[in-house]
Amino acid sequence: xxxxxxxxxxxxxxxxxxxxxxxxxxxxxxxxxxxxxxxxxxxxxxxxxxxxxxxxxxxxxxxxxxxxxxxxxxxxxxxxxxxxxxxxxxxxxxxxxxxxxxxxxxxxxxxx
Amino acid sequence: xxxxxxxxxxxxxxxxxxxxxxxxxxxxxxxxxxxxxxxxxxxxxxxxxxxxxxxxxxxxxxxxxxxxxxxxxxxxxxxxxxxxxxxxxxxxxxxxxxxxxxxxxxxxxxxxxxxxxxxxx
Numbered sequence: 084x085x086x087x088x089x090x091x092x093x094x095x096x097x098x099x100x101x102x103x104x105x106x107x108x109x110x111x112x113x114x115x116x117x118x119x120x121x122x123x124x125x126x127x128x129x130x131x132x133x134x135x136x137x138x139x140x141x142x143x144x145x146x147x148x149x150x151x152x153x154x155x156x157x158x159x160x161x162x163x164x165x166x167x168x169x170x171x172x173x174x175x176x177x178x179x180x181x182x183x184x185x186x187x188x189x190x191x192x193x194x195x
Numbered sequence: 196x197x198x199x200x201x202x203x204x205x206x207x208x209x210x211x212x213x214x215x216x217x218x219x220x221x222x223x224x225x226x227x228x229x230x231x232x233x234x235x236x237x238x239x240x241x242x243x244x245x246x247x248x249x250x251x252x253x254x255x256x257x258x259x260x261x262x263x264x265x266x267x268x269x270x271x272x273x274x275x276x277x278x279x280x281x282x283x284x285x286x287x288x289x290x291x292x293x294x295x296x297x298x299x300x301x302x303x304x305x306x307x308x309x310x311x312x313x314x315x316x
Contacts, residue, residue: 084256122302131289131309132232132240137302175240179301183255186240 085109085178089187097195102163104190106176111156120180123152123161126189127172135161135174168194196220198290198307206284206314212277215267216290216307223266224248228293228300229273231264234309235286245293245300246273253299280314287311 086109096102112121119139124132134143136152139159149164163170171194176187202214216229223229230245244254246264254262263276277284287309295301 120301124303126234131306132303133306134302134304137294137304143304177240177302179295179299182242182253182299184242184300186242188239 084183085112085181085185087176087178087185087187089174089176089190091190092188093191093193095193095195096163096166098168099165102166102170102192104161104174104192106154106159106161106187108157108159108178112159112178112180113156114180119155119159120178121154121159122177122179123159124175124177125170125172126175127169130172132175166192166194170194196292196305198292198305200288200290200307200310202288202310202312204310204312206280206312207316208281208314209279210314212275212280212284212312212314214275214288214290214310214312215272216274217270217272218292219271221292223271223273224268226292227295229264229266230291230293230300230303231275232289232291232303232306233286234289235283237283238286241286243275243277243288282314285312285314 088107112119122137123135126132140152173189197219199217231243261278289309290307291303293300
């Protein structure tokens, strides 16, 4: 199975400051078609997980442009340019290159 | 598109967990994949498996001997069946639409609201 490792496990950020979460895969997520089979999700308090980015850096509908996803091969990063209170939640990465689909352990974002 | 899980809430050890996911705003015969994912304190998010619009399935290996996912085209819903449950199966269970064009889901959007399942006597 492909193991997904996120860091940090938690972070506390002042509103208006940037935040960054990384995710490392145990093997390259680059498909022969040129896409990276990698997604980001966030689970806000009291809600179900929701899609942020798919196939690497494709922003999902409705996701503010202060969020950006980047990376390649085995290393990926989610960046929030200026954190807002509504960004509180647990962020997960996921690989979909092969089954079983696997998730990172999650990163809890709190607001200072 | 909206997904809504329904289930018993409490299941006895060694019993069978049965969940249904009702789909509105999309046809389960159009979209390629329909998945189940669970969230537990000990394991985080765990992909359980998925069923395609043609009825083929993919399952997570540790659960493969106990899990079955199927379509109900007449009701536009899909179901999860997990046998011989233990306390380790206590979790919030989510259904999700799997997007993409390959042999399994490439990303999940949207997700249902989730249903909490407790395994206890």
